[in-house]
Amino acid sequence: MTDQSLAERLLRLEEIETARGLYNVYAETLDDPDPDTVAPLFTEDAVLHTPVGDFVGREAILDFYTKAFADDTSVKRHFITNSRVVAHRPGEVHLVSYFLYVGRGDDASIVGWGTYDDRIDVSGTQPLFREKTIDVHVGTDLSTGWAKGAL
Known part of the structure; x- marks a missing residue:
């Protein structure tokens, strides 16, 4: 193995771990929901795909959240x-994952899950979502349960 290939592999691993770290920040941000904290996790021209529609640009993403x-x-x-x-190229990591959430509403306990499919820009000083797809598979309260396929 050459020094160059070792350096390239190390950079690739660092970029991947930097991208994974953004997931932790995103989850923590959603746990203390503040749109002004979530929106800066996206590039200015990011695209957010959700079950209710697509949102292009940080301002539209801020409005969504x-x-x-x-x-x-x-x-x-x-x-x-x-x-x-899923893929890596210098400066960008493509990650997919599952997510789960549990919660407490005014009169119900809730649970849900789905998948994220994300392209993360790791070329700057902090990782940012360039494109995020949220696919909610189930979202329900515990009295209804997920057996009925509630969303």
Whole structure:
């Protein structure tokens, strides 16, 4: 192995771990929901794909999270699991993962899960989402349960 290939491999691993670290920051941010904290985790021209539509640019993403947090005031905890690197090129990591959330609303306990499919820009001083796809598979309260396929 040449010094150059070793250096390239090390840089690749550092970029991948930097991207994975963004998942931790994102989950912690959702646990203390503040749209002004979430939006800066995205590049200025990022694209967010959600079950309710696509949002292009940091301002549109800020508007999405502002509405989402206002519409759902439950207290949640988010867990991101089974992260897998799909692709890597210098400065960008493509990760997919599962997410799970549990929460407490005013009168119900809630649970949900789904997948993230993300392209993360790791070329700057901090990692940022360039493109994020949120696919919610189940979102329900515990009295309804997920057997009925509630979303």
